[in-house]
Amino acid sequence: MSGSEQKGESRPKKLLLVGLDNAGKSSIVNIVVKKMTDALTTVPTKSVDRSDIVILGQQVLIHDLGGQQKYRRKYIEKGGLQFFEGTDVLIYVVDLQDRDRYDLALDYFGKALASANQLKISPKLYVFLHKFDGPYLEDYKDVKTRTQLECDALKEKFADIAKEHGLELEDASRTSVKDEWGTFAAFSKVWMSVVPRIESMQRYIDKLVAENEMIGIALLLDQKGTVLAKTLRQLPGEDMEAIVNVAARSVILLLDWQHTIEHNKMDEHQSAIVEVEDHSIMIRRVESGEETFYLLLYAVAGSYQQLQERLGRITFTLETII
16 A cells, blocks of 8 residues: 555555666656646656646646666665655666666666565556667567567566565556657556546446457547557457557547637537548547547447447446446
8 A cells, every 4th residue: 555545535646757867767757748738837856856747637746756876875775765655656767778787777676666665655566668769679670589588588577576575567668759659658557557537447448349349449538638548459460559559649630630620520429430541440529527538449340330330328338437
């Protein structure tokens, strides 16, 4: 349990980003905050950058710990437990291209978890394998190369260290500032762990895909394009994550287009079809009180017209859950 919380209170949730200097933590925070909300407050200090955002009414505090050696000593060696207090989610960022410091990065991860143990907190753990671009990405594309094996081994080492401290690694994602959307999408599971409403949305999206073979991808996004829930059906020969990125971008483009005109151009059924290359994507507006969301379905089999006819009932159920 992370931090103390009185009954009936929805206290701010704390996300802590940790990693060595030059790992890319600040760049990741900038991408996420920029895409999340316009109403944010950033308060820099000498060793910690703080961002304050709101997701579905839940306040989320993002603390980015400076990675320079003098700051790492301050956090770990000089009794800096206060920096870890109240942490709900710890995101550790490692530079994939900084191979010479893998051991140092793993060691610092272990020390950060030791601090959590001292505080008797159990934050959700995520690792971002960052700078997955350039030569590293090109090498990784070759099947069974050293780079692929190296990346998988690195994930396992982080998972093993977490177990040594009585914790579990929730997820490890490859990220890059050159793929802003992919980096932003890596936060979808993080949001689910700190915003209770997202969990119920995710359960419904999972069930929707499981019960409808024609659906390859289902996404639920807010008005700013934030992915709140995502489910994929793995298809042979298809890079589903790449398709998700294309699909989500199409929604964002649609929203940007709508914001530039005087009237909303979605049809009277509050739905639209977007053709991207050879993919058909159905988008349906979901209203809940004063909030607006968008359900995106990517049809991979059967007649998507039949699915279109059911969108009204699907949306009604989703609005009730939300």
